[in-house]
Amino acid sequence: MSTVQWERYEYVNLKRGSKSLRKLMLVKKSTNPFEMFSYFIQILRTFPYHQFSASWQSDQLRSLLDNLPLNHCVTVNDYSESYRCFDKTEIQTEYFQKIEVSLHVTLLYRHAILEVDGIESSVDNPVIFKEEFFVISEDDKRDQYFTHYKPKSTSCKRRIFRYVETIPRNTTQHFKSIAEIRKIHCVRTTNNSELMVTDLSCYTCDQCVSANYELCRNFRFRGNSRPVKIVREQSTENHAVEENNIGDSLLDSISNGTIIAVLADDDDSDFYLMKTLGEPDILPSAFQEALML
Numbered sequence: 001m002s003t004v005q006w007e008r009y010e011y012v013n014l015k016r017g018s019k020s021l022r023k024l025m026l027v028k029k030s031t032n033p034f035e036m037f038s039y040f041i042q043i044l045r046t047f048p049y050h051q052f053s054a055s056w057q058s059d060q061l062r063s064l065l066d067n068l069p070l071n072h073c074v075t076v077n078d079y080s081e082s083y084r085c086f087d088k089t090e091i092q093t094e095y096f097q098k099i100e101v102s103l104h105v106t107l108l109y110r111h112a113i114l115e116v117d118g119i120e121s122s123v124d125n126p127v128i129f130k131e132e133f134f135v136i137s138e139d140d141k142r143d144q145y146f147t148h149y150k151p152k153s154t155s156c157k158r159r160i161f162r163y164v165e166t167i168p169r170n171t172t173q174h175f176k177s178i179a180e181i182r183k184i185h186c187v188r189t190t191n192n193s194e195l196m197v198t199d200l201s202c203y204t205c206d207q208c209v210s211a212n213y214e215l216c217r218n219f220r221f222r223g224n225s226r227p228v229k230i231v232r233e234q235s236t237e238n239h240a241v242e243e244n245n246i247g248d249s250l251l252d253s254i255s256n257g258t259i260i261a262v263l264a265d266d267d268d269s270d271f272y273l274m275k276t277l278g279e280p281d282i283l284p285s286a287f288q289e290a291l292m293l
Contacts, residue, residue: 002033
């Protein structure tokens, strides 16, 4: 039977130094046509619900912005990572030393303020402003501390770019992520040590606008609320900074088949180009000391 070449996204376990990472990557497949089409049929079964959820959430956001209460604001956050920086006119040696940054974007919808905007928003005449806030950092951790970090600002007007050198991680209160959090669009706090989560949001019925969520008129679409326990993580104050952070960052950018440049001790060549034939790893300190002798 003939085979076809195709690609699909899969979670792949990667070892980076002393850490084990699980990343969503595009994996090449070589299978018979039946296996490929069986996979397509499988993912197409979930597509209608995905399309409905996207349309529903978009309608809820539009309704919320059209009826935003006074003294309230709406934020839409997006986190992107591993952007490589390029100089307009870079020298040859910088080609092999690209700086990668992460970008956290916040879209803020708020009522107009007289002292800031020259006009006051009111119930009879609502005036909504949209502002954009970009946080850029070389921090390579890409964890919850980065996404929760909000630098202080005396004013937030229109479009703001801010570069952050370090992300504080010595917090005393932090919790583990909720399972399948990317599929949850509504999270509410309770008086107990738990959260109430719902698959979809609702900002269109009068009960949800009045915070009577259990009486939601759209529960058939948004689903029932369910409790989720909050699990506290150990404080990061007792965690020492790993000595191989720089090495781990370098390992993240190298995989099997990567073309790398090695500094050459040669008068005729600045660099040697090499192709890796396996996954990278950090040598034990004993081997490193032996190589330096």
